[in-house]
Amino acid sequence: MTNAEINEKVASLLRKAGQRYSPVRRRLVTVLRLAGKPLTNNQIIASDDSLVQSSVYRNLNVLEEVGAVTRIATNDEFARFELAEHITEHHHHIICNTCGDIADFSLPPNIEKSLDLSLRKAAKKASFDIDNHRLDVLGTCTSCQ
Amino acid sequence: MTNAEINEKVASLLRKAGQRYSPVRRRLVTVLRLAGKPLTNNQIIASDDSLVQSSVYRNLNVLEEVGAVTRIATNDEFARFELAEHITEHHHHIICNTCGDIADFSLPPNIEKSLDLSLRKAAKKASFDIDNHRLDVLGTCTSCQ
DNA sequence: CTCAGTGCAAAGGATTTGCATGCCG
DNA sequence: CGGCATGCAAATCCTTTGCACTGAG
Secondary structure, eight states: HHHHHHEEEEEEEHHHTTTOOOOHHHHHHHHHHHHOOOEHHHHHHHHHHTOOHHHHHHHHHHHHTSEEEEEEEEESSSSSEETTTTOOOOOOOOETTTOOOOOEEEEOHHHHHHHHHOOOOOOOHHHHHHEEEEEEEEEEOOOOO | OOOOHHHHHHHHHHHHOOOOHHHHHHHHHHHHHOOOSSSEHHHHHHHHOOOHHHHHHHHHHHHHTTSSSSEESSSSSOEEEEEEETTTTTOOOEEETOOOOOOOOOOOHHHHHHHHHHHHHHHHHHOEEEEEEEEEEEEEEEGGG
16 A cells, blocks of 8 residues: 555544544654554654654554554553554564564465454354454564574 | 362472462462453452452462463453463463453364464564464454444 | 561552643634 | 644553561471
8 A cells, every 4th residue: 555545544534533634643654654563652752753752642542543553462561553454454463572572474365264264263152243363473583582 | 181280280380480389379370270261460359359469460470480371461451361371271362342351262273283384484484483372353242242 | 597478558650631732624 | 713633741550669577498
């Protein structure tokens, strides 16, 4: 998805929720797009000095509510954020247990498909309404080995 | 694994780390075993009034360090804990986006196997040392539908 | 005696909120 | 003009820590 398409999409999501695509929100989307991986609040602020902590949190929450951004909980103490999957594409995360850093990866389509099928079955058994799934690999990244 | 086997296993893990299997730690293991799903600190305390908040946190951390308990980060604000997989068995979670509650489920062995293989490949490509993986289904539980 | 384990109260730290100001529609 | 958006500072709340006490070995 091109830069312009992403902005269009986000703007549309915000509009539908009666929210503006304000300057801070634009900056957040830009930072997340350029990063290409989930970022913590601090990493976001470090990427763009004009951003203020409370505004970042506030606007990430707004973007999350309208479905433009996804919050990721890792086992370290910080929440991380990335652009939602319908803006980027379905993918998974490799998480470093030592430094908490995250990289993206994808699964071969056939594996993803059979996995998805099994998950549907499991959810059905639990009479659970399924939205999505997430699959993370936990380990140690190159620089922490 | 039977009750006695679990206690034996946990005791051994603690012993190896030079720690005792103290009364509070026994109670924590019992509560987690009976729950059969990940619990928050508050849920744990609610299950056993004799437990004190700070001791619960402190001992869960000890149990996590020796590998008897696993900490699970969800997207709501509370950390959850369950007995480690080598004590129970490899499994996954169905997480309710509304109330944050979690249920356990397992995947058919053949799916799990081919998934595991793909993950190894993906990790190799990222020159990542792989420890484990986690797979969660996100959706809405029966009582929140 | 020693020292890990515990409870209580206070501190820490990521995240949220109140409020006054600025700015788009 | 009206109300959302923003920055700053203060408040929240889960989690951790300091400290004195207890009990097992």
